[in-house]
Amino acid sequence: MSSSPQTNAELHFTGSGVSSGVAIGTAARLSTHARQPLFINVLPHRVPIEIKRLHRALHSARHHLESVKVRLKNEAGTTPAYFLDPYILMLNDQYLTQTIEDNIRQHRVNAEWAVKLSLESMLAACDRIDDSYLRERSADIRDVAYRLISILSGQRSEPPTFETPSILFAEDILPTVLAEMNTNNILAIATDVGGWATHTAIIARSLGIPAVFGLQDCASRVQAGMSCIVDGTNGVVILNPRKTTQTTYLGRRVTEQRNRRDGLRLAQLPAVTLDGVQCALSANVEIQSELPMIQRYGAEGIGLFRSEFLLAGDGNEFPDEQTQIEAYRNVLAAVPGSSATIRVFDFNQDVLICGERENPEANPALGLHGVRLWLKHEPIARTQLRAILRAGTQGDLRILLPRVTCVSEVRAARTLLESVRAELRAERIPHALNPQLGVMIEIPSAVFVCGHLAREADFLSIGSNDLIQYLLAVDRTNEQVGHLYHPLHPAVLASLRHIVEAAERTNTPVRMCGEMAANPLCAFALLGLGLRNFSLSPAALPQLKLLIRSVTIEAAQAFFREAMTLPTGQAIEEFARSILGGDFLLGMSGNAFLKVVE
Amino acid sequence: MTIERKVVVSNVLGLHARASARLVNLANQFESRISLKRSDNDTSADAKSILSVMFLAATPGTELLLQANGTDEESALAALVLLFENHFDESSHVF
Numbered sequence: 001m002s003s004s005p006q007t008n009a010e011l012h013f014t015g016s017g018v019s020s021g022v023a024i025g026t027a028a029r030l031s032t033h034a035r036q037p038l039f040i041n042v043l044p045h046r047v048p049i050e051i052k053r054l055h056r057a058l059h060s061a062r063h064h065l066e067s068v069k070v071r072l073k074n075e076a077g078t079t080p081a082y083f084l085d086p087y088i089l090m091l092n093d094q095y096l097t098q099t100i101e102d103n104i105r106q107h108r109v110n111a112e113w114a115v116k117l118s119l120e121s122m123l124a125a126c127d128r129i130d131d132s133y134l135r136e137r138s139a140d141i142r143d144v145a146y147r148l149i150s151i152l153s154g155q156r157s158e159p160p161t162f163e164t165p166s167i168l169f170a171e172d173i174l175p176t177v178l179a180e181m182n183t184n185n186i187l188a189i190a191t192d193v194g195g196w197a198t199h200t201a202i203i204a205r206s207l208g209i210p211a212v213f214g215l216q217d218c219a220s221r222v223q224a225g226m227s228c229i230v231d232g233t234n235g236v237v238i239l240n241p242r243k244t245t246q247t248t249y250l251g252r253r254v255t256e257q258r259n260r261r262d263g264l265r266l267a268q269l270p271a272v273t274l275d276g277v278q279c280a281l282s283a284n285v286e287i288q289s290e291l292p293m294i295q296r297y298g299a300e301g302i303g304l305f306r307s308e309f310l311l312a313g314d315g316n317e318f319p320d321e322q323t324q325i326e327a328y329r330n331v332l333a334a335v336p337g338s339s340a341t342i343r344v345f346d347f348n349q350d351v352l353i354c355g356e357r358e359n360p361e362a363n364p365a366l367g368l369h370g371v372r373l374w375l376k377h378e379p380i381a382r383t384q385l386r387a388i389l390r391a392g393t394q395g396d397l398r399i400l401l402p403r404v405t406c407v408s409e410v411r412a413a414r415t416l417l418e419s420v421r422a423e424l425r426a427e428r429i430p431h432a433l434n435p436q437l438g439v440m441i442e443i444p445s446a447v448f449v450c451g452h453l454a455r456e457a458d459f460l461s462i463g464s465n466d467l468i469q470y471l472l473a474v475d476r477t478n479e480q481v482g483h484l485y486h487p488l489h490p491a492v493l494a495s496l497r498h499i500v501e502a503a504e505r506t507n508t509p510v511r512m513c514g515e516m517a518a519n520p521l522c523a524f525a526l527l528g529l530g531l532r533n534f535s536l537s538p539a540a541l542p543q544l545k546l547l548i549r550s551v552t553i554e555a556a557q558a559f560f561r562e563a564m565t566l567p568t569g570q571a572i573e574e575f576a577r578s579i580l581g582g583d584f585l586l587g588m589s590g591n592a593f594l595k596v597v598e
Numbered sequence: 599m600t601i602e603r604k605v606v607v608s609n610v611l612g613l614h615a616r617a618s619a620r621l622v623n624l625a626n627q628f629e630s631r632i633s634l635k636r637s638d639n640d641t642s643a644d645a646k647s648i649l650s651v652m653f654l655a656a657t658p659g660t661e662l663l664l665q666a667n668g669t670d671e672e673s674a675l676a677a678l679v680l681l682f683e684n685h686f687d688e689s690s691h692v693f
Contacts, residue, residue: 085619089648096649122649129655137652140615311684364608 010242013218015190017235018201021210022253023188024246027226027239028166029219030173037112037149042104050104054097054111057151061144062091068180075207083199087176090144112152119145139198143174162186167230169222175199183207188230190237192219212237266542266549267298273527275552281545282338282535284513291334294538298545301338303535304400304461304513305331307384308345318345318380324387332395339396341438341461342388345380346370346402365470370403370440375412385420392432400461404439404446410456413437440513442466447495454508461535462499464514468492486569487516488576493525493564500530511535520547521576527553528560555579600667603675604637605682606659613656615648617686622648624677630668632678637661645678 042050065088073081090096096118103114119142126138149155159177162168162185171192178189178200186209194200194213204211210232218237222228229238229249233256238245271279282303283294294302310319310327319327331340347369361367374381388399401413414437424431439446439453442463446453454460468487469475476485486492496512503510511533516522518540524547526534536544559579563572607613613621625632625645632645634654638661643650645664656662662682666675 082616082619085623086615086648089619089622093647093649095644095647125653129653137615140652141649 008240010245011221011239013190013212013215013237013239015212015215015218015235015237016195017211017232018195018198018213019189019204019209019211020233020256021188021208022233022249022256023167023210023230024241024249024253025165025167025187025228027169027222027224027228028162029222029224030160030168030170030177037116037153038110039113040110042108042110044108047105047108050109050111050114051101053152054100054104054114054148057111057148058091058097060151061147062088064180065091065176068176072179072203083175083202084179086140087144090140091148096144110152112149115145115148115152139174143176146174147176167228169219171219173200175203178203183209188212188232190215190218190228190230192216266545267296269298269545269549271298271545271548273548273551273553273556275554277532277553279527279548280511280533281541282511282533283538283541284535285331285538291330294334297538297541299335299538299541301335302331302340303511303533305340305342306346307342308347311345311347318383321383321387321390324384325391328388328391328397329394332391332397336395339398341398341400343400343402343440344371344374344384347373365475371401371409371413372403372405374401375409375416378416381416382420385417386424386431389421389424389431389435390429392435393430396436397432398436398438398459400438400440402440402463403443403466404441404453405443406445407449407452407456410437410439410453414456441499442470444470444495447498450499451502451506454502454506457508460499460503460508460510462496462510462512462514462531464492464496464512464516467495467514468516471495486573487519487522488525488563488572489569490564490567490572492569493529493560493572496526496531497529497560497564504530509533515540517544520544520580521573523547524551524556524576524580525560525563525572527551528556528558528563551580600665601671601675602663602665603679604661604663605679606661607656608658608682608685613651613654613660615652618648618651620686621678621681622646622651624681625674628666628668628670628674628677630666630671630674632664632666632674635663635665637663 065084069081069084069088072084099118099121100111100114103109103117104111107114107117109117122141123138126141159180159182161182165185165187167188167190168186169190172194173189173191175198189204189209189211191200191211191213192215198213201211201213210230212230212232212235215237222239226239227241229236229241229245231237231249231252241249271281273279280300281298282301283297283299284304284306285291285294285302286306286309305328307324310324328340328342331342334340368376385399388397391397399417401410404410417437421431421433436458438459438461439457440461440463441447441450441453443466447467450460464487465476468485468489471491472484472486472489474481474484476482500510502508510531512526512531513535515536517526517534518536520543523534523544527548534544559576563575566572566575622645633642634645634651634656635642636654636656641654643654645651664675664678668674
């Protein structure tokens with residue numbers, strides 16, 4: 001095809017793996033640049049006609065996206081479908097329509113040129129606002145404008161389709177474009193720009209299409225029909241792979257598919273390491289609709305029920321005693337014979353009923369929250385304890401206090417619990433006699449008094465997400481510092497080891513109820529530092545079990561000892577990766593977790 | 599008569615595209631004219647226009663004055679305040 005001998009050389013690109021999985025196939029190109037719209041100066045009498053064309057295009061675009069939304073909902077679920085709402089609303093937006101109409105009238109131009117002018121002024125307005133998160137919005141506006149221009153210039157009525165199974169290459173893919181495509185023949189997606197958090201990535205993940213974004217200059221080097229490999233798990237794209245490379249990836253693809261299939265079967269196998277150490281896996285639950293999935297994913301109990309989600313339903317009224325009793329009974333019923341732990345309402349001040357909040361806090365993370373706020377509002381706390389005690393007649397229902405910083409908080413909660421129990425006894429209402437009371441260790445001060453806490457509490461639960469944020473002073477959702485959120489930071493591991501030692505010394509059960517254990521590299525470290533009890537969102541459990549069943553505690557302990565001599569989280573991550581090995585990690589689903597930090 | 603209430607953007611991401619969409623969808627269920635006004639720089643937005651809301655660039659912690667004027671102003675304001683208080687039903691502040 002080409003005279004250059006370089007054409008068939010194997011080329012490697014790395015980007016960010018945003019949706020896991022391996023695909024091997026032939027390349028197809030998707031041109032994503034909207035053609036420059038035609039500029040036409042229209043005569044005054046044509047102005048109303050252009051405005052009518054605009055309205056027709058808006059209507060047709062809106063109608064189209066509504067139908068895409070319905071289809072996406074069926075294929076990928078409700079959450080990804082809602083990503084289309086902002087686009088649909090924009091097409092309905094008076095401000096947008098008015099701006100474009102004004103441009104048609106003022107400049108006497110055709111509708112498509114007026115859209116282009118409006119887009120430019122809106123993007124300029126976006127640029128003027130000094131906030132990085134607006135980048136996402138300018139992309140949304142551009143998406144809508146390109147869509148209108150294509151409709152107006154008759155360029156596209158049908159979304160692109162692919163006759164044969166293909167790996168799709170593009171500079172960029174707009175989220176609405178991916179959403180509207182028939183993805184049956186799309187094996188994988190590779191783009192030059194974009195990242196983990198884009199809407200396009202979210203849709204790719206929910207449709208289960210392997211994807212690598214942020215490949216910089218890959219798309220321009222691809223020719224349609226070229227043979228290629230996309231490894232969405234490791235963020236690698238290979239063009240013109242050699243025979244040996246192909247064989248390697250064919251093997252990986254088989255392993256990966258098998259592991260994914262095995263995930264659910266795995267749920268029914270015991271969580272035991274290769275050297276015979278038993279671990280216990282339970283589920284974190286937010287909403288009651290998650291309850292039916294729990295056993296399917298192999299959870300032995302509910303390690304954390306976030307009761308504040310009972311508030312989100314009907315409004316900011318706190319649920320009454322009867323409503324709470326029913327909710328907690330449902331929780332228990334989902335795990336017959338096992339325990340369920342109810343974490344008492346963990347909220348910020350702003351959740352409180354209107355009017356009660358007088359002084360907004362400058363710094364809510366360091367303000368009135370968790371057990372502090374719960375103890376301060378005794379009627380709310382009493383109602384919740386009554387409900388837990390009453391529901392607890394039907395099984396092992398436990399109580400967990402959030403954001404504890406000091407032993408006195410546990411004592412105050414215990415006093416309250418005693419008083420509520422006395423009250424129920426006096427009223428002759430059946431209730432649990434001796435429910436376990438535990439504390440969350442998620443604030444650094446609690447780490448250092450956890451020996452004392454362990455003596456006062458029946459069990460400890462480590463909230464890894466908050467603990468890491470407080471320890472490293474990093475808000476992981478803050479783009480400027482999010483990359484510093486590193487679960488394998490030596491300070492985090494040392495704190496966790498300290499907690500486990502205190503628990504062992506006092507013979508107190510300890511469990512981690514955070515997403516840290518969902519990451520195989522981190523889970524390996526957690527086993528090494530002595531944790532055996534984990535609670536995770538149900539879907540992440542098979543993956544953790546796979547790791548547990550693939551390693552020995554001896555190896556994990558040796559790793560941990562060595563890791564604690566390393567100075568940074570990155571160094572520890574690399575070391576863990578070198579031990580667990582790429583092939584093993586490739587088999588794990590959910591590549592988000594493979595990178596400890598994005 | 600216009601009635602008003604102060605709210606604070608308390609969800610983790612601020613009024614990003616999806617949160618704005620929820621807000622605008624809700625606002626459009628009422629007849630009243632509804633606006634959002636930033637306490638810090640006095641810019642304001644029409645709660646029924648997603649672009650207008652998005653250009654308000656309300657990051658987490660921004661204080662907004664919700665104003666409603668019309669036949670159903672009371673219920674409109676109550677519903678919108680609730681949306682803010684529920685952090686747009688995003689769950690990310692826990693853990």
